[in-house]
Amino acid sequence: MRTTTRSGRMCLVAGESVIDVERASAGRFPADPLKVFEDWDAFRSWAAGREESGREAPAGPDGGPSPTPRQVFAIGLNYRDHAEEAGLAAPDSLAVFTKFATSLTGPDTRLTLPGDCVDWEAELVVVMGRRAEHVAADDAWSHVAGLSVGQDYSERAVQAAGPAPQFSLGKSFPGFAPTGPVLVTPDEFADPDDLAIECLVNGESVQKSRTSSMIFPVPELIARLSAVCPLLPGDLIFTGTPAGVGHARTPRRYLSPGDEVVTRIEGIGQLRQICVAS
Structure with a gap:
């Protein structure tokens, strides 16, 4: 469905x-x-x-599949190759932050660039369909309503500012959390833990991986998060991004007005943002 x-x-x-x-x-x-x-x-x-x-x-969705969630979780460094390109060891526990709800938007939008260091991060997004509290990994998929495509846009200068990194702030400008174009229930996939994911900037493939490369797959994310706080119906989990972000390139590469970003996940569809100046 x-x-x-x-x-x-x-x-x-x-x-x-x-x-x-x-x-x-x-x-x-x-x-x-x-x-x-x-x-x-x-x-x-x-x-x-x-x-x-x-x-x-x-058909022509104009909003994300869960546009008003009560909680938005986001996972950092959940692909080994992304941790490596960031110069960090693969984590043995979750790196969790949030994207504030006002950053949520639909799948086909204009992305206003608030600064010169806006980066892309293609992500699989989980939408919860049942309250999950102290859920075992083996039972986690039964609590999922479906999967969607997401982008974790990040203004790296804001993210790095302050006495400690400001992950949530730097990743929560308006329009920085597009999701969509649809929610797809897990039974629609041959294997919901193994989907092709790709990000293209102006037609160039800059990220390409499979969700089976996650360090903590979806069931483990739900088990570990729900051990701390209840996950509620409609909540979103941005599950992390693979290697290929602009900040890790030499020289670093960020988005500019006029750039087109397309984010695809197998069996779900794609997002599309056109970047515009602030």
Whole structure:
């Protein structure tokens, strides 16, 4: 099953069209995606087979699949090759920060560059479908609503400023957390732990890997995070980025006005941002 949002309303994806969930369910499920995630099991049962039951409007998501999450988790250094290019040892525990909710946006946007050091980080994004608290890794996938594509845009000068690194601040300018274009439920993949991921800048492939290269795969992330704090329906987890970021290049390379960034994940789709000056 695939879902998306249009004007903040939860929709089922039906081929090239979308079905408005509130209207199709005669109000049984609300338009608010967060409220649908809170009743995800019932929604899945209702939605089974309905993707082909009707066509309401051409597909064209304008928001992320969970546009108003209560918590946004982000994981640093979760690919060994990215840790290596950063000159750091592969971690044996999670490096966790947040992207503030006002940075969230949809899949096809204009990215305003607030400075001269904006970098790209292609990421798989997990959307939670059940409350997860002290969940074992073996049971983690049953708590996931679906997967989406994300970008963890980062203003490196802001990130590095201050007496300690300001990860959350430097990664939370408006538009710095696009997600989409759809949410795809885990059962749609042959192996949800092994998906091709790629980032292109002006058509040049700058990051290319597979999510099976994560140091802490999705089930382990959920187990370790939920051991500390509950994960709530609709919450997002940005799962980390592979090697190839601009900050690690020689010379360093950052985004400029006019650049196009495309982020792809196998079986989900792509994001597209056009960079503009502040």
